Amino acid sequence: MFVSVIVAAGGSGTRLGAGTPKQLLDIGGQSMLVRTVGAFAGHPRVSEIVVVLPTANMGEAISSTKPVHIVAGGARRQDSVAHGFARVSPDAEIVLVHDAARPFVSAALIDRTIEAAAIHGAVIPALDVKDTVKRIKANRLIVETLPRDAIVLAQTPQAFRRHVLAAAIAAGRPDIEATDEAMLAERAGHPVYVVGGDPRNVKITTPDDLDAARRQSAPARTGRAGTGYDLHRLVEGRALILGGVTIPSTKGALGYSDADVVCHAVTDAVLGAVGLGDIGRHFPDTDPEWKNASSVDLLKRAVALVRDAGYEVGNVDVTVILETPKIKDHVDAMRANIASALGVDASRVSVKGKTNEGVDAIGRGEAIAAHAIALLRRV
Numbered sequence: 130m131f132v133s134v135i136v137a138a139g140g141s142g143t144r145l146g147a148g149t150p151k152q153l154l155d156i157g158g159q160s161m162l163v164r165t166v167g168a169f170a171g172h173p174r175v176s177e178i179v180v181v182l183p184t185a186n187m188g189e190a191i192s193s194t195k196p197v198h199i200v201a202g203g204a205r206r207q208d209s210v211a212h213g214f215a216r217v218s219p220d221a222e223i224v225l226v227h228d229a230a231r232p233f234v235s236a237a238l239i240d241r242t243i244e245a246a247a248i249h250g251a252v253i254p255a256l257d258v259k260d261t262v263k264r265i266k267a268n269r270l271i272v273e274t275l276p277r278d279a280i281v282l283a284q285t286p287q288a289f290r291r292h293v294l295a296a297a298i299a300a301g302r303p304d305i306e307a308t309d310e311a312m313l314a315e316r317a318g319h320p321v322y323v324v325g326g327d328p329r330n331v332k333i334t335t336p337d338d339l340d341a342a343r344r345q346s347a348p349a350r351t352g353r354a355g356t357g358y359d360l361h362r363l364v365e366g367r368a369l370i371l372g373g374v375t376i377p378s379t380k381g382a383l384g385y386s387d388a389d390v391v392c393h394a395v396t397d398a399v400l401g402a403v404g405l406g407d408i409g410r411h412f413p414d415t416d417p418e419w420k421n422a423s424s425v426d427l428l429k430r431a432v433a434l435v436r437d438a439g440y441e442v443g444n445v446d447v448t449v450i451l452e453t454p455k456i457k458d459h460v461d462a463m464r465a466n467i468a469s470a471l472g473v474d475a476s477r478v479s480v481k482g483k484t485n486e487g488v489d490a491i492g493r494g495e496a497i498a499a500h501a502i503a504l505l506r507r508v
């Protein structure tokens with residue numbers, strides 16, 4: 130069955146965006162129109178798409194694996210649809226008419242309307258009304274309460290057998306202004322069947338609608354954050370290695386590897402941001418391979434794991450807590466080592482030192498700790 134789709138994008142309403150027709154506004158990296166056309170182009174039952182655009186926007190590029198024809202819109206909606214219908218292939222048996230401003234049309238809804246149109250000749254999707262419905266006068270006084278179960282809210286795509294839409298378009302020629310094709314089909318004497326609509330198939334009309342659509346479609350531009358924490362005992366006879374830098378000290382950190390709390394905290398932050406567990410899972414201290422391992426090397430391996438998962442490091446910030454010695458003279462060397470392991474510029478790595486004001490085990494010089502946060506983004 131040959132199915133054609135007319136996408137009505139003929140309106141030049143620029144209420145939503147400075148000087149740009151709303152169907153060309155960006156939603157999550159694609160224009161509303163490209164999203165809408167894509168929904169049909171990606172549907173296996175759709176054979177061709179006719180896009181009706183304002184004359185000024187006919188150069189709009191739409192790439193698609195299905196044939197897409199672009200025609201100029203008319204003064205009223207029904208004129209635009211008539212222009213689109215004139216371009217529909219002679220092979221078309223079912224013709225759908227859809228608002229460009231409904232980019233979230235689902236494949237299931239498209240299926241539903243095509244199937245019902247084949248049976249009934251004319252079909253619209255519609256939503257039941259949940260609110261109480263009032264008819265009002267121009268002075269905003271209520272005339273009456275309408276029976277809610279006798280009312281539905283019409284959506285698109287509206288679907289027709291070809292001859293039914295031809296009759297509907299002919300009915301639109303005189304001086305009537307139709308807001309949808311079903312109204313014209315009714316005028317032409319064709320019963321119009323109603324199938325269930327889709328609440329997600331919203332018509333983007335107001336700035337609030339546009340904001341909601343953008344929020345819904347936005348890729349995770351904010352990235353993913355992870356935190357890391359590590360603590361090691363400080364004992365005599367061990368080197369104090371922080372961020373891959375050996376720091377002169379009477380005590381060093383006790384541990385299976387080189388006990389570098391800075392690298393361990395950063396490694397956990399990087400792994401945690403992507404949900405890959407922690408350092409102990411990937412480099413267990415029960416595995417001889419990691420005995421006295423360089424923690425800069427472990428961090429490098431963790432970064433390779435998150436790269437495989439499709440992420441890269443944006444930035445890292447570390448706070449080291451130890452009573453003595455002061456680390457400030459070694460901070461730049463630590464940043465350079467960590468940045469090199471992360472594969473980023475040193476400007477994306479921050480290391481800060483703090484004491485614990487003599488309080489608790491860290492304050493007494495019995496331990497050293499580090500906190501880290503990492504922000505990762507999709508490659």
Ligand code: MG
Binds near residue numbers: 390
């Ligand atoms: Mg550790």
